[in-house]
Amino acid sequence: MDNKDMNKAGDITLVDFVVLLLQQWRVMLSCIMIVLITTVLIAILKPVKYGFTTMYSVASYETVEGVKRGLETPEEVIAKINNVFLEQQQRNILSDSSVSELPFEINVNNPRNTLLLKVTSASEEKFQPLIERFHDGLVQTIEDDQRNFVDMLKNNLQYQFEAYSEALEAARTSNSETAGELEAAYFEKVFLLERRIDSINEGEASQLAVRSLEPVGLGRSFIVAVGLLLAFLFAPIAAVMSIFAKKVRVAYRRGD
Numbered sequence: 001m002d003n004k005d006m007n008k009a010g011d012i013t014l015v016d017f018v019v020l021l022l023q024q025w026r027v028m029l030s031c032i033m034i035v036l037i038t039t040v041l042i043a044i045l046k047p048v049k050y051g052f053t054t055m056y057s058v059a060s061y062e063t064v065e066g067v068k069r070g071l072e073t074p075e076e077v078i079a080k081i082n083n084v085f086l087e088q089q090q091r092n093i094l095s096d097s098s099v100s101e102l103p104f105e106i107n108v109n110n111p112r113n114t115l116l117l118k119v120t121s122a123s124e125e126k127f128q129p130l131i132e133r134f135h136d137g138l139v140q141t142i143e144d145d146q147r148n149f150v151d152m153l154k155n156n157l158q159y160q161f162e163a164y165s166e167a168l169e170a171a172r173t174s175n176s177e178t179a180g181e182l183e184a185a186y187f188e189k190v191f192l193l194e195r196r197i198d199s200i201n202e203g204e205a206s207q208l209a210v211r212s213l214e215p216v217g218l219g220r221s222f223i224v225a226v227g228l229l230l231a232f233l234f235a236p237i238a239a240v241m242s243i244f245a246k247k248v249r250v251a252y253r254r255g256d
Helices: 002-010 014-023 025-045 074-096 125-173 179-198 220-255
Strands: 049-057 060-062 068-070 107-109 116-124 204-216
Touching (some): 014 025, 014 220, 074 107, 074 125, 116 125, 116 204, 125 179
Antiparallel strands (some): 049 204
16 A cells, blocks of 8 residues: 555656645745845945056057067066066055055956057946056056166167268268269168157057946846846745655654
């Protein structure tokens, strides 16, 4: 008789299973309400973060062919930033402010096919002054480092410019048969060097810690949508677990 009862209990149809689930509507409703309330609280209490972006153009010059080149490649500058400058600036900010740690991270990358550096941070709007200080200090550090390369290039080009200018003046006053050819050649050199000197960009920030128009990260509507999905996903599971727990409890009592 016991075996027949066990076999009968094991032969459950899909309809029977659905009926059992529907009988657990209180459990499913409670699960849905708990998940939804938790989701709404997370959406409300979640800090709203914005992106803050600084764009920096690395020091560059124009080649004889008219191609713009960086005195250093953006990758070289980024390597210095990640390995040296960021830590230096972090120490400076922490020593001069009341915060014990920075409430944001710094990411630096190079937009493809450009000589630009994109420095980004994501944090709450109340930390914007601190982010502006950090980005400004970082830009100043990059500019100071690149100024050495700019000065070296300018001095080298200026030396060549003065030498060719003197040679041009000498060719103009010369009575040599090749004076005309030399004058044309030196004039071209002087012209190209002057254009190259004028083309030097010492590196500068085109924007500093500009706040994004929209918040970054997961939006509240997305969180609520995920919460709804999870609520209706976990509700049947909770009902099945409730049925299972009841069956185990009944079987245990029968065993007693």
